[in-house]
Structures are given as structure tokens and as C-alpha cells.
Amino acid sequence: MILNYKKSILAAVIAAAAVCSSHFSFTPAAFAQRANERDQQPTPAPAASAAEAPPVDLTGYWTPPMHEDALERGGGSELGDYAGFALNEAGRLWALSYDPSRVTLRYHQCDAYVAPYQMRATGNFHVWEERDPHFHRLVAVHVWGQTTEGHRVIWMDGRPHPPAWAPHTFRGFSTGKFVGNVLVVETTHMKQGWLRRNGTPQSDQATLVDYFVRHGDHLTNVTVVTDPVFLSEPEVRSNDYYRNIADHRNWLYACDDGEQITGRAPDYVPNYLFGQQPFANEFEKVYKLPLISGKSGAASVYPEFMAKMKTATDAEGLALLKPEPGKTNETSKAANPNPTDGQIHVMPLRNNVYLLVGDGGNVIAQLGEEGALVVNTGAGKMTDKLIDAIRKLAPDSFIQFVANTGFQADYTGGNGKFNLAGRDPSLVGSFFSNQHPEAGNTATLIAHQNTQNYLNDLKYPEEALPTDTFLEERRRKFHNDDSMEMFWEPHSVTDGEAIVVFRRADVIATGDIFNTTAYPVIDLKREGSVQGEINALNDILSRTVYEHEEDGGTIVIPGHGYVCNEHEVLEYRDMMVIIRDRVRDMIKKGATLQQVKAARLTADYDTRYGANSGPWTTDMFVEAVYNSLKNPPAAK
């Protein structure tokens, strides 16, 4: 009985400490964790075995001697040197397209390092333990990298990883356990970043297993990155550190973005067209190696590659600088970010704004003393559960407003039921009541006029149609102690799109303009265009602020996919500009649509967003880009 009693207290204290530690943490790494905890309340009691005393003390100040890959970690490798990285075709092409001038763009200037590269980077490290204050059990191991203030929190208390729809951070979400004398850490939920600073990419779908082994004053960290998007097999690297007895006191990394190169167009993203990377052979030239050396992916990792280099031809190397012709487009290797249990899941975002996932497109509810303001209504398959979930969040409230970001069925499927389930007391007793006695008996549905037109064309029932529309610029409301604005994004994926901005909560709902699951569905019939889509993404970026080193800050909710910040929008914007540039270049040279499709101009993004079947294939996307560039809609 005593033991049981003590265990229960222990569990409660550790759980409380864990919650406190993350809720009061200011670091971006804690952002995903906070969201996870909110989504999974109550925080589960830690597993007893996971919180045992560590067999090895890893704490202290550690410095990498940089004896390995000193050039890469210091001045930086040559462009085109991807030797030893198991890059697949998409990874290699992504890297070859990378122009390092991209980091001069405002939004890239403060990019942090993803966890594996953080461990590889130059600079000192500080490792400390977080213990619960009463029983001294290990809650977390903190690893702080000097460069970019890279703070990794390795949770040791047995808590689960966040759900698939939780936000990503550069350092990701890490849990650890000791296996013998080795700390084994598993990390998920990382943002897109570098494996090497010359553009060698790591996707947001990558996971990391890393190992910490201490031998006296020598600490070794082995990282194993698995990335289904850019790697064909796990990438293993190891880092050494020696122990310092003194705190060198330089742990901060001040970074604020600014104008580095003025006069650039907002839709300019430095990149190289396929086959036109002028420095592609720089590495091989310096070391007198065949061109295949830095471009052969997993083959270059193994000893037999030495023999291959002796017989390689220039033609073999040149072929690696472009997409393989005639190859079937790759398809997305990304994990499904949606729940699959048939339930609606609620995640608090900030202040009084919540995310509800589970029924097609993401749904957002803003709650307060006034009625609920809901952004989008899902696919209509689980509308009753969505409405129930909102009622549970605010039992004394009601649904007053519904804002539609666009006409798409995944966002408007529940319009009718939401409308009928709600009411809008602001209309009762107003002049509307004289003309329309029923005014206010249902919720008010807000959208751009073109969205109402599209829904009308689709013969949506009357109760599902927006009743409060706007024609230009924006619609705005001060509601539940926050400013809500809808901004029209003309000619983006359609000509009826609007983003929804909650100013105080600092949450932006993007609708179909941005998602983490597919290429944007540019609907030419409804006057969508690639340039309008780029403009819309830039407009979102103009409204975001990061919290720390391009991490955290403004919360961006995509139409489909996981909770984001500006970095994900930025990478998506870059992709759209780069693909536009490639298609435009071929159009200028007189290419037909078939020739453009055959050139596989999306080959470096297909493993992330591509599809060869379903409602929106890569071919359809490329066709939309091509046609919207050939026949752009009239500017507004």
C-alpha cells in the first residue's frame, strides 16, 4: 500500500513537473510539445521503467573537435558535393537546384538547424538534466547547441510522441531511454532543413534515431536519419565532443532578418534550373574525381564505389544532373497527417482558438462570450461530431459565424448542418428582422462572393450557401475579444479564396492555398493561377512572425495537414516559384505541354507531394501551371 501510494504521488508529481516545464518554456522546441499536451490531456503518467536513474552522466559542456568533415562544418562544402549521402533522385535534384543565395531571402535568413545537423554543427554544447523536484527522477535531458541556440529537449519520462497533426520544429520532438550505457533518442516532427549546408536536404518527414555514448571526457553522438522523401536508405553519421570544465558563456545566437539584397521581386527565389547548376562539378574538379562521385547517392557510401569511380564516364555523371527521362513520376512518401480512428480530435492552438481534425479539411473554432466563429466545416461526413466537439469546448455558447475559405467540398461539406445548428443573435431585432423575420435563427455564413457563386453553380442547398459575402479586399469582425479578418486572395487556387487571420491569437487559416499533403489544386475553371497562388503564399508570409530562429510564432493552419508556422509556408512558396520558373523557361523555349510533362520538372518534389492517381495528380498540377502561365487570368 505504501509503495502504491508513493507511486501515485510520484506519477502525479512527475506529470505535473512535465506539464509545468513545457508550459512555461519559452523555446520553440516546446511549441510542439505544448500542443501535444493540450491535445492529449491529461498528460499520461510516466512509465516507471522509462524514468529510472540514468546509468551514465551526460551533463556538462561539450565541444566538437571538428576533426571530421572540417570543411563542411567550417567554411562549407562545395555545391554539388553530396558524396556519402544516400540521396534518392528527388534529394539529389533538390540539392542541385539549391542556390545558396536563398539564405539572403528575408524568411530564410534565420533558418535554424534540424536536429541531426545541429549535432554536426560547429559550436559548443551544454547538456543538463531536468529532474522532478521531489523525487529527483529524470524528466528530460536538455541539449543546447550554441549555433542557432539549438535546444533539444529529450523527454525521459515515457510520454508519447505528438499526433501526426501536431506542429513540427527544427529540433523536433525527442524521447529517450538508456539501453545499457547508451542513451537512445527517437525524434519525430522536425521541420525541413539541411543534412549539409550546401543544400543537401532533409524533409519534414524525416525521423532521427541518435545515440549518445560517453567514455570519460569523450562523448560520441551517432545520428541515423530516415527520410522517405529524400533518402533511399538511413544516413548514419557520428559526432565527437570533448568535455570542457568551464562554461564559455557564449550561448546566444542573435538573428533578426532584414534586407540583405534590395530591389528583388517578392516572387524571386534563387534556384538553378535542372542541368544548369554552374558549380555542379566543382567538387569533382578539385579532387580530380569523375562527376558521378558526389551525385551517386547510396552507392557512394559503400567501399565498392571506389571501383565504380575508376570506370565512370562523363555521360553517366551528366545524366545525374537532370531527372531521369521516361521515368514514371514518383508519388508522395509522406505520412498521413490526419487521424484515422473515425473521431474528431481537438488541439488548442492559442488563446481561444482550437483546431478540430478528422473530417476532411481542417476546421478552426474561435470561442468566447459571443458565439463560436468557425472556419470551414469539414467534408460533411462527421459534421455531427464536429458540432458536438465544439459544444463540449463551449457548452454555454452557440455557433454564430462560419467563415468559408473557399468552395471546396472538404471545407464546405458541413455548411448546411452548421448553419442550422447555429444562430446569430446580432441579427435579431435589427432592421433585417423587419424584412426577414427568420434572420438570426441560423448561423451566418461568410465567404467571398465568388465562393458563393461556385457553390451556387454546384447546386448546394440554400442552407449551405454563404449569406454574408464580400467582393474586394477583406471582411473583418471584432469577435470574442479578437480581430478576425478575411483577406481575399484573387486568382490563387480559385478566384474565391480567402485566408482567415485571428490577430490576437496570431493564427492564420489558409484554406486550400496552402497544405502539407499535396500540390495546390489550381482550379483553372474557377480562375486559379500559379502566379496568384504565389502571390497568396507571399501574402500569408507578409502576415507571419517567427518566435525564434524561423521556428514557432504565428500559427498557420493549412487546409489539409499538420499545424504549421511560416517556415512550412515558405518552403511551399519556394517550391511554387521554382516549379513556375522551370515551366516558364520551357514555355519560353517553345515547349508543348507534353514536352513539359516529359521533362519531369517536379521530380524533386514528387516524393513529398506527388500523386499518380486520385483527384489531383502531378500531371494535372503541371498542366494547370503550364496553362495558367500560357493564358494567365486578367490581373485584378
Added chain:
Amino acid sequence: MKKAGRIILFKRAHSFRNGLLPILTFTLLLAPAAFAQGQGRGGGRGPAGPPPPPPVAKAAAPWDPTGYWVALVTEDWRYRMATPPKGDLTGVPVSPAGRAAANAWDPAKDEAAGNQCKAFGVAGLMRMPTRLHITWVDDETLKIETDAGTQTRILHFKPTPGSQGEGGDLQGVSIASWDRSIPVMGPGRGGAPPGASLKVVTTKMKAGYLRKNGVPYSENTVVTEYIDRLEHPNGDSLLVFETEVVDPANLATPFWTSSHFKRQKDAAGWNPTPCAAH
């Protein structure tokens, strides 16, 4: 009732602690003596008989090092998969003497003198793009063979004058132990930490090269390696050699690298090739 129950529980807990305190004090007082006895009598198992002999290295192995392993050349690629240009010493903390020697590297001269294996000596061998074949020679001796340069390293857990040889060759004399990171004063109340690394200290080697382009180490070098086997959730096993090279003649500070190998299920790819000087 609830409140009363809780009070009783607290009282029990309190008395439990009171009872524990003298036991703890007693144990702590006795601990140094027990430790000293353990040191003197091989574990202090009592006066009834001699202590059992320590297990042989093979039986004491906390993990299995044997089998075929392939190098994953993901680091220092340009210095390992190719012969870098003469004088490219990036990353190696060479001393002025080491730099001068590296700048004087002449592979043709090495070939002519029969020194084409200098980059395959113990301080550089694990950095080679190679496969390893690791086997137990006997209960106290481990053998590492490489197909690159067809080298053989012998690791002695129980060195005897006859078994370890005199050294003086490229691989020197290697003394191995299972390193359990126990402090010099004993493990303390928490006991020895679980798991162990394979520690290998090598001396008495012939001078060689850290890299193929003639970055030198002398015959007075001490190479200390910690070898760990790591298991990945996908089923891969990794063998990581964390290597420290100390050479007062050619290095200004110790030179640290870590080289990793992936376990193979068989000898696929095993391709013994002779040394080459460049």
C-alpha cells in the same frame, strides 16, 4: 475515513523511513570495508572458498562483435574514398613536424620501398572503405580482418608475453577490455552501470599514415579505441569505432574520429585487395 486512512499511511511511511535510516547508515559504514575485502579476495564471497575465476572475455561480452561489417563512408568522404591532394590536411591537428612530413609525401617512393601499406596501419585502417570480418580466435582473443589492404588486427584481452608479440608491425600490439565506466574508487551504491564498450589500446606499431595522402603518425603513437554496437529499430546493427590517436611527434593535440560499420548477414562484397600507396 479517507482522511484517517491517509494519516495512517503517512505514519507507516514515516516509520518505514525511520526504520530504513539505521540500515542505510550501517550499510554505508560497512561499504568501504566490504569494497576493500572485495578488492583483496576477488569479490569478498566469504571465507568458505576461493572466489570463482572471472569469466573469459568471450563469455563476458555484453554484445556480439563478430560477423561481417561494412564501412559506411558518410564522413570525410573526400579523404577516404579518394586520395586527397598532397598537403590537404584539413581537420587533422598536425604539428609543424607533421605538416612538414605530410608535405614531403611521395607515394612512388613508398611503393618502391615496399611501404605501400602505410595508410593501412592501425591508426588509419578503420577509416578505410573496407569490410571487417571479426571472429574470436579463442576465449581471450579477438581478430579483425579487413578486405581493404588485407590487414589483420589481433585484440588481446589477456595478454601474455608469448601471445601478444613484440609489435613493430603496422597493427602494433592491441590490448582489449570490456570497459564498464566504473570510477577508480569503485562503482558505489548504484552498482556498475549496465552495458559496456570494447576498449582497445594499441601501441608498439610501425609508423604509418592517418590519411592516404601521407599525413603521418609515428611509431610512438598510442591509439585508444572505444567500440560500441548500436541497434537501430529497423533491425540494423552498427559498430562504431571511436578513435583517439595521440602522437606527440606529428600531432599538436589528440586526433579524434568515429567510424561506423553496418552489420552484414554474410560475407557479401568481401573482396580482399592489396594495399596501394595512392
